[in-house]
Amino acid sequence: MTRVSIPADWPTDTWYGFQRHHFTIEGCEAWLVEPKFPCPDHRWTWCTQWAEAFVPRVGTVALLEHGCYHAHVDVFKFKGSPTGMTVMRKFQEQLVSLGLAPKANLIGMSWGGFFSLRYAMTYPECVNAIYLDAPVCNAADEHPSAADRLTSIEEMYAMDREALRVSTMNPLNSAASLLGIPVLAVISEADDVVVPALNFDILEERLKTAGANIVKLSDAMLADARSTFGDAGGPKIFVY
Secondary structure (H helix, E strand, C coil), X not given: CCCCCCCCCCXXXXXXXXXXXXXXXXXXEEEEEECCXXXXXXXXXXXXXXXXXXXXXXXXXXXXXCCCXXXXXXXXXXXXXXXXXXXXXXXXXXXXXXXXXXXXXXXXXXXHHHHHHHHHHHCHHHEEEEEEXXXXXXXXXXXXHHHHHHHHHHHHHCCCHHHHHHCCCCHHHCXXXXXXXXXXXXXXXXXXXXXXXXXXXXXXXXXXHHCCEEXXXXXXXXXXXXXXXXXXXXXXXXXX
């Protein structure tokens, strides 16, 4: 088995019982957490935003225990813009050069969902799978709760809301790019910050139109999710 070669001069600390290595890429703070017993294929997860939030809930610690590397780079200031995508691509190239698997498994919570979608739609060949948790999907979200988010995107992209509404940089308009990537989405209809009706619900319909197989996980199906996953054919989008 080949080894992942992490530079010895990268500062380290302990993260949930695992060794974390710190570095920078294009001036952005980044880190890589090393499992104690890596999988032979050096698979890895990448939390695109809020990497210190809800860590056990999203399964990151369990995945580390099962041999997955875990990584993060702070690109929040770019708001998923082309500049941010370039930094994220260089980050992945850096990790792959160390020996990690060529495709990443993205974890996208809220804003991180937006970054994950933007990255997967820009570089679909670089993404193995995506986990979305209350994801921002709409760059032109007009809900009052999204006012600050919309303003920051308008400023970073140099576009107004109408231009963002039709732009291919709005994930809602690039759904077909996801068809080769399995997605697990966790959505709450009670969410009044990232309102599903103006975000994932629209993306879901456009994925369906593009040919995705949408698997709704009811309580009963969740009890037997393993067979549900196995029986679903074609590109899979799981929603519950």
